[in-house]
Amino acid sequence: MGVSPSLLYLFLFLLFYAFVPLVSSLNEEGFALLSFKSSIREDPEGCLSNWNSSDPNPCSWNGITCREGVVISLSIPKKRLAGFLPSALGSLPSLRHMNLRNNRLFGRLPPGLFAAGGLQSLVLYGNFLSGPLPQEIGNLSYLQTLDLSRNAFDGSIPSSLVQCMRLKSLILSHNNFTSSLPDGFGSSFLALEKLDLSYNGFSGSIPGDIGNLSSLQGTVDLSHNLFSGAIPASLGNLPEKVYIDLTYNNLSGPIPQNGALENRGPTAFIGNPGLCGPPLKNPCPTGVSSSGPSVPTNYMPPVSQVNSNGNGSSGSGKGLSRTVVAAIVVSDVVGIGIIAMIFYLCYRRATSSKGKEESGTSKKGTKRRKECMCFRKEESEALSENIEQYDLVPLDRHVSFDLDELLKASAFVLGKSGMGIVYKVVLEDGVILAVRRLGEGGSQRFKEFQMEVEAIGKVRHPNIVTLRAYYWSADEKLLIYDYIPNGNLTAAIHGRAGTMAFTPLSWDVRLKIMKGIAKGLTFLHEFSPKKYVHGDLKPNNVLLGLNMEPYISDFGLGRLANIAGGSPLLQSDRIAAEKTPNQQSDVTSSPFLTRGSCYHAPEALKTLKPSQKWDVYSYGVILLEMISGRSPLVLLETLEMDLVRWVQFCIEEKKPLLDVLDPSLAREIDREDEIIALLKIALACVQANPEKRPSMRHVVDALDRFISSKPR
Known part of the structure; x- marks a missing residue:
């Protein structure tokens, strides 16, 4: 219907x-x-x-x-x-x-x-x-x-x-x-x-x-x-x-x-x-090129590429010679190439493992290889000595970057030494880090490396550079530190090679640096997890923060370089590799005496086992360098001697204090009592007999006793 x-x-x-x-x-x-x-x-x-x-x-x-x-x-x-x-x-x-x-x-x-x-x-x-x-x-x-x-x-x-x-x-x-x-x-x-x-x-x-x-x-x-x-x-x-x-x-x-x-x-x-x-x-x-x-x-070009007039020119100072320009460009290309190779190898290792499953032949069954951005420390601790580490492992809960961000960051060479190359790395968000590349060997010693680096990562002190993370693979070992912005103590005392502008440190700033170094060393010697010995302390290893506060860097590095490189780093190797592009010298070093060796205690040339008294000696040399403003190698007429011997010579010859004092401190001669007190502490630290040297704790006590803590 x-x-x-x-x-x-x-x-x-x-x-x-x-x-x-x-x-x-x-x-x-x-x-x-x-x-x-x-x-x-x-x-x-x-x-x-x-x-x-x-x-x-x-x-x-x-x-x-x-x-x-x-x-x-x-x-x-x-x-x-x-x-x-x-x-x-x-x-x-x-x-x-x-x-x-x-x-x-x-x-x-x-x-x-x-x-x-x-x-x-x-x-x-x-x-x-x-x-x-x-x-x-x-x-x-x-x-x-x-x-x-x-x-x-x-x-x-x-x-x-x-x-x-x-x-x-x-x-x-x-x-x-x-x-x-x-x-x-x-x-x-x-x-x-x-x-x-x-x-x-x-x-x-x-x-x-x-x-x-x-x-x-x-x-x-x-x-x-x-x-x-x-x-x-x-x-x-x-x-x-x-x-x-x-x-x-x-x-x-x-x-x-x-x-x-x-x-x-x-x-x-x-x-x-x-x-x-x-x-x-x-x-x-051939015939195809980019803009170059x-x-x-x-x-900063190496010192060897800059002549005494500071501009690299062999003439009247009108500019850089063609040879120097070519050398600078070649050095830059090499530096960029090294950076590129490092991060490419890291990237290749990381991405090769991402999202893949590895079929194990052992009774443990199938295992999934971790992705490169896992960022889980508890997982990394479970790795055996024979498993390669593909993650950037954080040693601090505040670490917010990952391997991918590190690979994409801008990188610049800061310096080279016998223990690797150091880069300044700028992340996308503006965070700046210092990354040290250690080497390519030691692929079977991950567990040993892991234990050592995580112990170093636990060291926290206001005067010690913090290790934030590390990366391990068969091809690359990287250490990631806080970046300290004001350069090293060598440049602060003597100026930076190739630059004309230089403002000498005031006495109060020098006191601040001396105390900070002493406190940092005391912490390493007595309060760190393993009571560390630095073993290679020198002004290049003392970095300066925004307010000129000192940071001791590179402690434990010799041990890590040994593991990562697969062979021991001998004391002679360290001495031979001391010079870096931002160093300058007052004299031409002899084959038997180098800037680096001047900071080493006399007994360091006889044994490879470092002691805390090595660090005390090195600290004493740094004090003398800061008081005198002189390089660790001094030319006395035609005789070359180390700074310790030169100061002792001045004392024996009863030279006036002004002859020993950094000329830029002459206007602060009213601080003579403090300066003499520091000089006495330095001379105690550089005693030839290690048993006669004070401990760093006693040095800190002496600094507090003899030197006013209030700036004038």
Whole structure:
């Protein structure tokens, strides 16, 4: 039996008026949001349960923020909502922020969504959205944040996107976008601070105007795409602290060596077989070159490359000679190459283990090799001596960086010695560290290394450099310390080689340094976990903080270098390797007497077993150096002698105090009592018989007794 049309219309009319009292109080924005609720098929946490049509407005609903009674924000992240996005959301006239990240939304973005022209942030990270990005996105002229990462979007980036000129953050990683970037990409987003296009199928050339994005920060990630052609030199115009990740593309040709591309290790370029030139190992074909490496602003050439007039010129001081310039450039290239090789080896070891399972043949069954960013100390402690360590292991709960951040950081050579190279490493967030590379041997001694380095990591004192983390693999052993910004004591006493400006230390600052060193040594000798002996104390191993507070560095390093290098580091080896680029000498050293050997106790040349009295002697020499302002090697007419013998000679000859005193301290001769007291302490410390030397605790007591603690 059929129903007449008139009866059907009557039924619908009555049905409509039956529901009018239930919905008539809700405003238009509420209706638009209810359309979103009706599009959600699953709401396992019930976050939309209080979205009721009986409310006059939606301002009290979960995830809704209003201002002056109008909706400005829809934020419901990580609630496992399953459904699609309706066009009706675009009808919210004052909507500024939409955050629906980490849900289970699917389907395409409706063009009507972008009718909300006031939208400033659209965050849809971590859903199952697909299809192309609508051209209507260009309507969002106020958009500042667009995060569509970890979805299944495809197709090309619409050309209209460049109309969103206020964008500060553009994150499209882990999608299926293809084709080249739209024209004007680098010229339109001048406010852009974050750019991540990684893990897509973008192709074509990297836009040449991308270097105009001068506001970028952190990492510009273009990795894991299909970009081809040459790396545009304009990338070097980006801020120097920006890390540019170009890994795993189809790029080719020489790597430009300018600006932000300079001093980068190979980790930024791997996965591009067609690239050539530094920092990669494969050289460019003859006739093909980049713009050439430039010298970092903080690079200091070795002393041997700077003549007595301080400018490296052999002439009248008009500038650097061609030979010196060539030497500086070659040294820089070598330094950058070493850095690149180190971090590449670390990266290769780390990434080779990431996400892979190792099938064990022993009865213990299958083991999963740890990922390189596990950062779990308790796991590292369970490793056996024969298992390589692929993690950066923190020794301090405040460590917030990981291996990946360390590999991507800017690095500069600070110095070299017989126990490795030290780098200044600047992380993306501005944190500065000092990283020492120890060696490539000792692959079977991890447990021994681990026990030693973790004991050193427990040493905490205001006058001792803190070891924060370490890295171990068969190829690399790295120690990560706090970076101490004011250089070492050698430069503070004598000035830095190659620089003209030099402000001598005041007597009060010298007292502060002397006391700090003594307190640090006392702690090592008597209160550290293993009652350490430094064994190689010298001004190069005393670093100065922002307020000229001293920090003793490199204690325990000889033992670690022995383990990491696989062979003992002999005392003679240490003496032969003492000179570093920031040292300068008043005389030409003889083959039998070097700057480094002057700090070693006489008995140190007879035995390899260090004692605490070695450190006391070294401390005494440092005191004499700070009082006299002279280098540890002194030229007396034609006779060369060490500083200890020279001071003893002056005393025997009854020279006046001013002859011994640093000339820059002559105006502080009214502090004569303190100066003489310090001189007596120094002479007690450098007694030839170690049994006659005081302990460092007695030295601290003497300093407190004889020297006023109040600056004048």
